[in-house]
Amino acid sequence: MSTQPDTLELVRASLPRRRARERRLKVIGVSAILFAFAMLATLILSLVSTGYTAFVQSHATLQVFVDPELVRESRLPRGKFDDVLTAAVAEHLPGVDMTDRASRKEVEKILSNGAQYDLRDMVVADPGLIGQTLRITVPLSDPFDQLNKGGIDRDTPEQNRRLNDSQVAMFDTLKAADVISTPINWGLLTNADSRFPELAGLRGALVGSAWALLVCFLISFPLGIGAAIYLEEFAPKNRWSGLIEVNINNLAAVPSVVFGLLALSVFIGWFGLPRSAPLVGGMTLALMTMPTIIIATRAALKAVPPSIREAALGLGASPQQVVFGHVLPLAMPGILTGTIIGLAQALGETAPLLLIGMNAFITSAPEGPMSAATALPTQIFIWADSPERGFASRTSAAILVLLGFLITMNAIAIFMRNKFERKW
Amino acid sequence: MGAIRTDMSALPFLLLLIGAVLAYLVNRQAAAAMRLASEGMHSRPVYHGLYAALSVVVPALIITLLWFFAQGPVVDAMVIRALPTGVLAGLTGDEAGLVLSEIKSLAGGRVFGEPEAWKLAAAEQLVALRQTAGYLLLAILAALAIVVTVLRRLRLRLELRTRQSTERIIYGIMIFCSVVAILTTIGIVAALLFETMKFLQKVPLTEFLFGLNWEPQIPIREGQVAAEGAFGWIPVLLGTLVVTIVALVVAVPTGLFAAIYLNEFAQKRVRAVAKPVLEVLAGVPTVVYGFFAILVIAPAMRRFGDMVGLDIAPNSALAAGAVMGVMLIPFISSFADDAISAVPTSLRDGALALGSTREEAMMKVLFPAAIPGVVGGVLLAVSRAIGETMIVVMAAGLIARLTVNPLDSVTTVTVQIVTLLIGDTSFDNPKTLAAFALGMMLFLVTLGINILALRIVQKYREAYD
Numbered sequence: 058m059s060t061q062p063d064t065l066e067l068v069r070a071s072l073p074r075r076r077a078r079e080r081r082l083k084v085i086g087v088s089a090i091l092f093a094f095a096m097l098a099t100l101i102l103s104l105v106s107t108g109y110t111a112f113v114q115s116h117a118t119l120q121v122f123v124d125p126e127l128v129r130e131s132r133l134p135r136g137k138f139d140d141v142l143t144a145a146v147a148e149h150l151p152g153v154d155m156t157d158r159a160s161r162k163e164v165e166k167i168l169s170n171g172a173q174y175d176l177r178d179m180v181v182a183d184p185g186l187i188g189q190t191l192r193i194t195v196p197l198s199d200p201f202d203q204l205n206k207g208g209i210d211r212d213t214p215e216q217n218r219r220l221n222d223s224q225v226a227m228f229d230t231l232k233a234a235d236v237i238s239t240p241i242n243w244g245l246l247t248n249a250d251s252r253f254p255e256l257a258g259l260r261g262a263l264v265g266s267a268w269a270l271l272v273c274f275l276i277s278f279p280l281g282i283g284a285a286i287y288l289e290e291f292a293p294k295n296r297w298s299g300l301i302e303v304n305i306n307n308l309a310a311v312p313s314v315v316f317g318l319l320a321l322s323v324f325i326g327w328f329g330l331p332r333s334a335p336l337v338g339g340m341t342l343a344l345m346t347m348p349t350i351i352i353a354t355r356a357a358l359k360a361v362p363p364s365i366r367e368a369a370l371g372l373g374a375s376p377q378q379v380v381f382g383h384v385l386p387l388a389m390p391g392i393l394t395g396t397i398i399g400l401a402q403a404l405g406e407t408a409p410l411l412l413i414g415m416n417a418f419i420t421s422a423p424e425g426p427m428s429a430a431t432a433l434p435t436q437i438f439i440w441a442d443s444p445e446r447g448f449a450s451r452t453s454a455a456i457l458v459l460l461g462f463l464i465t466m467n468a469i470a471i472f473m474r475n476k477f478e479r480k481w
Numbered sequence: 482m483g484a485i486r487t488d489m490s491a492l493p494f495l496l497l498l499i500g501a502v503l504a505y506l507v508n509r510q511a512a513a514a515m516r517l518a519s520e521g522m523h524s525r526p527v528y529h530g531l532y533a534a535l536s537v538v539v540p541a542l543i544i545t546l547l548w549f550f551a552q553g554p555v556v557d558a559m560v561i562r563a564l565p566t567g568v569l570a571g572l573t574g575d576e577a578g579l580v581l582s583e584i585k586s587l588a589g590g591r592v593f594g595e596p597e598a599w600k601l602a603a604a605e606q607l608v609a610l611r612q613t614a615g616y617l618l619l620a621i622l623a624a625l626a627i628v629v630t631v632l633r634r635l636r637l638r639l640e641l642r643t644r645q646s647t648e649r650i651i652y653g654i655m656i657f658c659s660v661v662a663i664l665t666t667i668g669i670v671a672a673l674l675f676e677t678m679k680f681l682q683k684v685p686l687t688e689f690l691f692g693l694n695w696e697p698q699i700p701i702r703e704g705q706v707a708a709e710g711a712f713g714w715i716p717v718l719l720g721t722l723v724v725t726i727v728a729l730v731v732a733v734p735t736g737l738f739a740a741i742y743l744n745e746f747a748q749k750r751v752r753a754v755a756k757p758v759l760e761v762l763a764g765v766p767t768v769v770y771g772f773f774a775i776l777v778i779a780p781a782m783r784r785f786g787d788m789v790g791l792d793i794a795p796n797s798a799l800a801a802g803a804v805m806g807v808m809l810i811p812f813i814s815s816f817a818d819d820a821i822s823a824v825p826t827s828l829r830d831g832a833l834a835l836g837s838t839r840e841e842a843m844m845k846v847l848f849p850a851a852i853p854g855v856v857g858g859v860l861l862a863v864s865r866a867i868g869e870t871m872i873v874v875m876a877a878g879l880i881a882r883l884t885v886n887p888l889d890s891v892t893t894v895t896v897q898i899v900t901l902l903i904g905d906t907s908f909d910n911p912k913t914l915a916a917f918a919l920g921m922m923l924f925l926v927t928l929g930i931n932i933l934a935l936r937i938v939q940k941y942r943e944a945y946d
Contacts, residue, residue, distance in 0.1 A: 068836070079840035086742020089735045090755055096807045097762055100769070103777045283658030291655065305662045310861065310931045311924065312868025314895050315669060318920040321902065322672035329553040344665050351662070377648045405766025408870035408895070412902050434768045434871075441772045441875060449776070456769050463764065 104460075108453025114242035114255060115197040115205040117168060117231065119145040122190045123180060134181045138173040139165065142195070149234045150227055163224055167231070169196040171256040194238070199254045199447035204228055205237060208446065219446075245454060249421050250436065254447025257440070259455055264422040265335050265415065265430030266404060272339025272426055273346055273403050278396055280343075281350030282385075288351070289358045290380050309348035316345050317412030325413060332414040333429035341413065342403040349402065353395020357388035362481045390477035394470045401466040405459065407434040433459050493545045493618055500541065500626030501534040508533035508633055515639060524644040532643040533633040535650045537626050544625070548618050556610045557581060563606060565599050673924060676917030683911045684712045689918060691715065695881035695892075697901060697912050712915050714922065716881035720798065720891030724873060725866040727802025727887050728809055733859060735806075736813025743814070744821045745843045756815075763811040771875030774804040779876060786888070794878070794890040801876040802887065805869055809862045816858025820851040820941075853941035860934035864927040870895040894919050 121141060128136035143165050147155050155161050172195035179193070180186050196202070200219045203209050205228070215221055220228075231237055248258025284305075292298035320341040324330050330337050361384045369379040410416070416435045423430035431439065437459065440452040509530030516522045561569070561581065569577050580600075587596060587604035588611075681689070692713015739759065743752050779800040786793035793799065824847050832842035848855075878890030879900055901916040 075838050075841065079838050082738075082840045082844070083742065083746050086738045086746060089738035090742060090759075092735055093739060093759055093762060093807070093810050097758065099777060100765070100773050103773065104769075107776065280658045280661050283655045284662060287652075287655035287659045291652065292659070301659050301662060304666055306935060307928060307931055308662055308665060310864060310927065311669070312864075312870070312895070312927055314868065314870045314898055315673075315920055315924050318898070318902075318917060319665075319669045319672050322676060322917070323668055328550055347662065347665075375644065375648060377651060401764070405768070407766065407768040408874070408899065411874075411899055416903065434766055437768050437772065438871070438875070441768075441775065452772055453776075456772060459766065460769070463766070467764065 104453045104456055107450050108457050110206045110208065111245060111447075111450040111454035112242055113206070113239045114244060115202040115237055115239050116194045117146070117197055117236050118192065118194045118238060119236065120148070120190055120192055121145040121176065123176075123187050125188045128180060128187055130184045130187055133184060134177055136177065136180070138176045138180070142168055142172055142176060146231075149231055149236055152230070153227065160223070163221075163227065166198055166224075167201055167227065169198045169255045170253050171251070172196060194240075196244070196255045197237070199445060200224075201228055202255050203446060205232075205239060208450075245451070246458075250418060250431065250439070251420060252418075254443075254445050254451055257448070257451060259433065259436060259458060261419055261422045262431045262433045262436035262455075265338075266432040266434075268335035268423065268426045268430065269338040269342060269410075269415075269432055270400055270404060272336055273342040274396075274400060276340060276343035277346040277350055277399070281347045281396075282354055282392065284347070285351045285354035285358065286380060286385070289355045290384070291376070305348050305351055308344075309352065313345060313406055314408040314412065316341050317409030319344070320409060321412050331427055331429070333417045333419075333431075334413075334427050335415075335423060335430050335432070336426040337413050338410050338415050338430075338432060339426070341409045342406060345406065345409070346399040346403045349399035350392075350396050353399070354388070354392045357391025357395065358384060360391060360481075361387045387479070390473055394474045394478075397466050397470040397473070401463050401470075404466070405434055405463060407438060410435050411438065433462070492615070493548075493622055496619060496622050496626070497538060497541050497545065500622065500630070501538045504537045504626065504630040504633065505530040505534035507630055508637065511634055511637055515637065519639060522639045523642050524647075528644040528647050529633075529637060529641070532647045532650075533630060535647060536633060537629045539650065539654075540629075541622050541625055544621065545618065548614075552611075552614050556607065556614060559610060560584065560603055560607050564603055568599060669924065673917055673921040676914055677921045680911060680914035680918045683914065688712060689714055693883055695897070697897070697915050710911060712911065712918075714894075714919065716883045717892060717894055717897055717919070719883060719885065720877070720881060721867055721893040721895075723798045723885055723887055723891050724802045724805065724877060724893055725863060727799055728805035728866045729859070729863065731803050731806025732809035732813050732862060736810045737817050737855070739810065740814040740817035740821065741843055741848065744818050745839060745847075756818075759811040759814055761811075762807065765808070767808065767869060767871040768875070770804050770808050771871045771873075774800050774872060774876035778804055791888060793888045796876060796878045796890045798877060798887040798889065798891045801873050804876065805866055805872050808869070808872070809865060812862050812865065813858055816861070817851070817855050820854025820858065821847055823854060824850045853937055857934045857938035857941070860930050860937070864930040864934070867930075868895065868923060868927050870899060874899050894923050898923070 119142070122145065124141055124144070127140050128138065143161070146164055146167055147153060150164065153160050153164060155164070175195055176193065179191075197205065200209070201224075204220055204225065209219060211218075211225060228237075244256065244258045246258060246263070247260055248256055249261040251257040284301075288298060288301065292301075320337055324337045324340060325332055365383055365387065366379050369383045370376075374382065410432050415430060415432050416439055417429055417431065418439070419429055419431060433455070437452055437455045440448045440455060507530075509526045512522070512524075512526035512529035516526060561577070569580065583596070584600055584603045584607060587600060588607040689712050692711060693715050694711035694713045695716045696711045739755075743755055747755065775796075779795055779797065782797065782800050782803075783793050783795060821843075828846050828850060829842050832846040833839070837845065873893045873896050877896055878892050879896065880890070881892045881897070882889060884891065898916045898919050901912055901919075
């Protein structure tokens with residue numbers, strides 16, 4: 058008689074405390090999720106804020122008189138093209154004494170080191186340009202590029218700045234004379250790597266990654282599908298198929314750097330394949346991607362209802378005709394989705410490529426799968442390691458390009474899943 | 482030069498393709514004609530074509546691959562045999578290898594200085610031999626394709642059971658595909674074991690396993706005192722553990738509470754947005770996280786350390802571990818979410834029916850029941866953290882210190898593997914071999930953890946199914 062109200066009382070008394078605990082758990086849970094979101098947002102914001110400047114590049118548009126004194130047709134492709142360009146810059150800097158060696162040096166540093174080669178290539182292609190005045194647009198060197206984009210603070214004391222006061226004054230004169238422009242930096246995609254940040258681009262890395270991914274796809278796609286079909290549709294349930302299955306699951310969890318060791322020792326050491334080649338990179342990535350494709354393919358095959366198989370068998374098809382004629386085509390969207398996701402993972406993989414030497418400094422795009430190359434992620438690694446300031450923004454820009462590719466690939470995969478996958 | 486060489490290596494595959502298509506077309510055509518002329522053909526013409534094509538492709542592919550692997554050593558041996566007598570006299574195996582690689586780089590068109598005349602001659606011979614080998618392979622493949630196609634065409638009969646033969650070949654190909662996974666594992670184990678054995682010949686096992694010093698410098702000249710090289714992996718292991726623990730301290734609570742909230746309290750719409758966004762964190766390449774660590778996290782931590790008077794190293798274990806932890810959050814949260822969802826709803830309903838709050842149902846009933854699955858997920862995350870490479874290569878230190886202070890700069894197993902092998906490497910000095918020994922330990926440890934984790938997850942699943 059007296060215990061019942063007591064219990065109720067007890068429960069009632071405990072309720073505020075218990076509800077407070079529930080609220081606390083909710084707050085902790087929300088803050089855990091918000092923490093993860095905040096990190097993702099910081100990651101993307103910091104990359105965009107440091108990287109967006111690399112998508113434009115400061116250029117100078119100059120009237121260049123190709124002085125026959127400095128560039129002789131008989132001596133092409135040699136010639137003092139740098140002096141020609143320096144003279145063109147000096148035109149716009151009336152206050153600078155070009156006979157003074159120190160100030161002349163400062164003027165020479167305004168344009169990128171690669172500008173003279175641009176001019177040289179133009180003149181070599183058409184020697185008739187010698188003695189004429191032409192209008193060309195060439196990139197500025199990294200410090201001036203940074204100054205133009207606001208990467209150098211004018212308020213820092215002169216000795217801590219990369220450009221001294223007279224250089225800043227020169228730049229302002231050029232800017233006032235409307236010589237400086239900042240167009241979109243297509244060089245970021247069309248140039249190969251370079252020691253000078255203002256010239257460095259991703260062409261070599263993009264071509265290298267494309268070759269490696271092609272090799273990876275050509276190897277892992279047929280092998281993965283073949284293995285998956287065998288394991289899912291034909292393999293007898295015995296110790297062998299069990300061993301293969303455990304093997305594939307474990308292979309998916311082996312650290313990527315171990316695959317790099319395998320490639321270095323077997324592909325390069327024993328088979329004698331060349332270092333830094335996209336072929337070797339692609340073979341290594343294929344071994345890593347294969348488990349992903351196998352697992353995705355098996356899931357897709359499993360999702361095809363047994364009635365399809367039974368109907369085909371009932372009409373007299375052989376087991377292989379059932380699989381290749383009916384089950385596999387129906388499973389194809391799922392398989393392709395898994396393959397694209399696997400290839401996207403392979404595109405971002407860095408460590409094994411470092412071990413096989415795909416982090417070499419190469420100033421031209423590879424000609425084929427056997428020539429030395431870098432890949433997109435290893436290029437990011439190389440640039441992240443470079444001390445020049447211009448490379449910091451280029452690294453972020455390269456990461457944005459890589460993330461762009463990954464988002465595109467995953468978007469295609471999601472689109473295909475939604476568009477083609479059938480619910481039975 | 483490069484373009485010509487790639488064309489040469491692509492040609493056999495092109496020829497193989499053409500041969501296969503030809504064999505297919507010829508035989509299918511003939512079979513189709515035969516079927517029109519008379520009744521009672523066993524297999525459809527497609528199978529006659531496929532059978533012929535596979536009979537060309539399978540042996541031709543095997544020959545081509547064997548040829549590519551055998552060509553290098555055979556050509557090398559022929560070049561060495563043809564060298565003038567006496568030039569290799571008194572050279573050790575290593576020095577003879579150097580001569581050979583010099584000849585190879587001459588053949589590749591890279592001339593340094595003024596090589597001797599006999600080296601130039603050998604290089605020319607090498608180029609010629611390679612070319613001959615290439616043509617020989619093409620000739621063999623062409624002959625094989627023609628002979629097999631004609632043979633199959635001549636043997637074509639109405640009652641030939643080519644569907645069965647074709648399916649048998651395809652069956653064999655599929656078995657080969659699944660064996661590749663095993664071959665990969667065997668390759669990994671063999672490569673690591675082989676190089677580790679060589680390492681252990683130079684450095685005793687006890688020194689490697691129990692040594693407290695890791696200074697993998699090798700003496701540049703004989704008898705150099707300063708750099709003897711020390712290969713005790715304990716400090717490297719300790720560094721790895723410090724980074725892993727920091728990562729887990731960040732990832733485990735965040736991941737678990739995120740999973741608990743999403744599983745029990747979040748509205749459907751919140752869940753539909755939050756889960757994919759968390760998955761994005763798992764899809765970001767690790768090299769990006771590494772750059773994030775050196776660009777944002779490490780400087781921020783240093784500034785914070787200055788503010789509160791702590792001395793935080795620029796490449797501290799804290800920064801690398803924290804970023805790695807962020808990478809692992811979705812990993813843990815999705816495992817925990819799956820584990821909690823796998824607990825039968827009757828347990829949750831029972832708890833709620835007895836008057837517990839949702840918090841009590843989750844923390845006292847569901848979560849304890851899900852713990853085995855959660856532990857499996859955490860173990861897999863541990864193995865991920867130990868094997869993770871790019872974040873630590875970019876954000877952690879290079880020098881091995883015997884310390885457990887996360888504010889200090891430490892190095893990890895993966896960092897050492899990468900730094901020891903980056904750049905030009907030869908396979909015979911203890912420095913590079915040490916990387917393989919570390920790789921072996923890494924493989925064994927992660928494999929052990931993975932097997933344990935998968936076993937826990939599976940056992941637990943069976944309990945409720």
